[in-house]
Amino acid sequence: MGRCKAEFSGCPRGGYFQTVWLDHPLRTTNVYIFIPMRYLLEWSLLQPKQIAELRLYGMVRHLLDLRMKRRDIDERKRIDFERKYMTRRFMADGIEAVAEVGSLIWITLQIISRSQPIGQFIYVQQVVSRTMGGASGFVTQLSTIDEDIANLFDYEEFMQLSERSGGTKRISSVPEEIVFDDVSFHYHTREDVDVLKNISLTIKRNQHIAIVGENGAGKSTFIKLLGGLYHPTKGHVLLDGVDVIEYNISDWHKLLAVLQQDFIQYGFATAQDNVLFGNVEKSDPGMLAKSIEDAEAKAFTDKLPKKLDTYINNWMEDDEVNKGIDLSGGQWQRLALARNFYRDAPVIILDEPTSAIDALAEARIFDRLFKEKDKTIITISHRLTTVEKADVIYMFEDGAIVESGTHQSLTNKKGKYYKMFKAQLRDSDKKEDTK
Ligand SMILES: Nc1ncnc2c1ncn2[C@@H]1O[C@H](COP(=O)(O)OP(=O)(O)OP(=O)(O)O)[C@@H](O)[C@H]1O
Numbered sequence: 001m002g003r004c005k006a007e008f009s010g011c012p013r014g015g016y017f018q019t020v021w022l023d024h025p026l027r028t029t030n031v032y033i034f035i036p037m038r039y040l041l042e043w044s045l046l047q048p049k050q051i052a053e054l055r056l057y058g059m060v061r062h063l064l065d066l067r068m069k070r071r072d073i074d075e076r077k078r079i080d081f082e083r084k085y086m087t088r089r090f091m092a093d094g095i096e097a098v099a100e101v102g103s104l105i106w107i108t109l110q111i112i113s114r115s116q117p118i119g120q121f122i123y124v125q126q127v128v129s130r131t132m133g134g135a136s137g138f139v140t141q142l143s144t145i146d147e148d149i150a151n152l153f154d155y156e157e158f159m160q161l162s163e164r165s166g167g168t169k170r171i172s173s174v175p176e177e178i179v180f181d182d183v184s185f186h187y188h189t190r191e192d193v194d195v196l197k198n199i200s201l202t203i204k205r206n207q208h209i210a211i212v213g214e215n216g217a218g219k220s221t222f223i224k225l226l227g228g229l230y231h232p233t234k235g236h237v238l239l240d241g242v243d244v245i246e247y248n249i250s251d252w253h254k255l256l257a258v259l260q261q262d263f264i265q266y267g268f269a270t271a272q273d274n275v276l277f278g279n280v281e282k283s284d285p286g287m288l289a290k291s292i293e294d295a296e297a298k299a300f301t302d303k304l305p306k307k308l309d310t311y312i313n314n315w316m317e318d319d320e321v322n323k324g325i326d327l328s329g330g331q332w333q334r335l336a337l338a339r340n341f342y343r344d345a346p347v348i349i350l351d352e353p354t355s356a357i358d359a360l361a362e363a364r365i366f367d368r369l370f371k372e373k374d375k376t377i378i379t380i381s382h383r384l385t386t387v388e389k390a391d392v393i394y395m396f397e398d399g400a401i402v403e404s405g406t407h408q409s410l411t412n413k414k415g416k417y418y419k420m421f422k423a424q425l426r427d428s429d430k431k432e433d434t435k
C-alpha cells in the first residue's frame with residue numbers, strides 16, 4: 001500500500017491509495033497522482049486476452065476477493081468522506097441561502113419604500129436563482145451517492161454469481177492419454193473459417209511434444225481447446241476416453257500449468273507475488289526459489305532494490321517509498337515462466353515461453369525442463385534447439401497437421417518441417433563443424 005501525499009476528495013488520510021510516479025521518456029515529474037491499487041487489479045481482471053490465464057490458474061476468485069477487500073475499504077472511505085463533505089457544504093449553502101433571502105426581503109422593502117430603484121429587482125432575481133441552483137446541486141449530490149450505494153449492492157450480487165464450471169464428472173488422477181479426435185474449430189466471430197481442421201493426435205502421459213508452424217497456423221488455438229477454454233465445433237477432446245466437456249473444468253485446470261503467449265503481467269504486485277500467483281492455494285518458499293532459478297530469473301530478481309519484494313511497475317511505490325522497477329520483455333517472460341513452474345502441475349503447456357529470452361538461457365531452461373520425465377510437456381516454439389528435444393513434433397499449417405514425427409525423421413523426410421527450419425539447421429551444422 002502506498003502513501004497519500006496530498007488531500008483531495010479521493011484521497012482520505014491513511015493512504016489507501018497507491019502513489020503513482022509519473023515517469024515518461026520526455027518528462028519526469030515528482031508530482032504524485034493517486035490510483036487505488038484496486039484499479040490496477042481491475043485492469044488485470046478486465047483485459048480480455050488475460051482472462052484465459054486467470055481462468056486456467058484459478059485466479060479469478062482470488063483477484064475478486066482481493067479486489068472486494070480493496071473496494072470495500074476504498075468505497076466506504078470515499079462515501080464517508082463525501083457524506084462529511086456534504087454536511088459541511090449543506091451548512092455553508094444554508095447560511096448562504098439565509099443571508100441571500102434576508103437581503104432579498106430587505107431589498108424588496110427598500111423598493112416598496114422607494115429608497116432603492118426598481119432595477120435592483122434584477123439583482124434579487126439573480127440571488128434567488130443562485131440559491132435554487134445550490135439547492136438542486138445538493139439534491140443531485142444526494143442522488144449520486146444513493147446511486148453509488150445501489151451500484152455497490154448490484155456489483156456485489158453480480159460477483160456472487162458462480163462461474164461456468166463445465167460438466168460434473170470429477171478427475172481423480174492425471175489422464176494417461178489426451179486425445180484430439182477429428183477436431184475442427186472456428187471462432188464464433190468468423191464461423192465460415194475453420195481455424196483448426198480435422199486434428200487427430202494422441203498425447204501420452206509424460207510425453208514431450210512440440211508444436212510448430214507459421215504465424216496464424218492455429219497453434220495457440222489448439223492450446224486453448226486443450227485447456228477447455230473453447231470447445232471444438234466438430235470432434236472431441238478426450239481425457240482417457242471421456243470428453244473434457246463432461247469434466248468439472250476446475251479439476252482439469254488444476255492439472256495444467258499453461259504459459260500463454262499473452263501471459264499476464266501483474267503490475268500491481270511484487271516480483272514474488274507474480275510467481276506465487278501460479279498457485280494461490282499453497283505457499284512453498286523452497287518451490288518458489290527453485291522455480292525462479294529454473295526460469296533463469298534469479299540473476300535479475302537478486303539485483304532488484306528489494307529483491308523479490310520489489311514492485312515491478314514503476315507506477316507503484318511501497319510503504320517505504322521505494323519506487324517500483326519496470327522489467328524488460330525477457331525479464332517478464334522469465335517471471336511468467338517461474339509462475340508456471342511454481343504451479344508444479346503434471347501437464348505443462350508453454351506457448352512460445354522464451355520468445356524474448358536469449359538463445360543460451362532458453363537452451364538451459366529447456367535442457368532442465370525436458371529432464372523431467374514425470375511431466376507431460378507441450379511446447380510451441382519457433383526455435384529448433386527447443387523443438388528438436390521433443391519426443392514428437394507436430395507441424396501445423398493453416399489449421400491442419402501436415403507432418404509429425406521425431407526431429408530426425410522429419411529432417412530426413414526433407415518436407416515442410418525441413419524447409420521451415422532449413423536456415424536454423426544450417427546454423428546448427430556450422431556450430432557442430434566449429435566444435
Ligand atoms: N479470438 C479470436 N477470434 C477470432 N479469430 C481468432 C482469435 N484468435 C485467433 N484467431 C484467428 O485464428 C487463426 C489462428 O490463430 P492462432 O493464434 O491459433 O495462431 P498461431 O499459430 O498461434 O499463430 P502465432 O505463431 O502468430 O502465435 C488466425 O487466423 C487468427 O486470426
Ligand SMILES: [Mg+2]
Binds near residue numbers: 219220221261351
Ligand atoms: Mg500463437
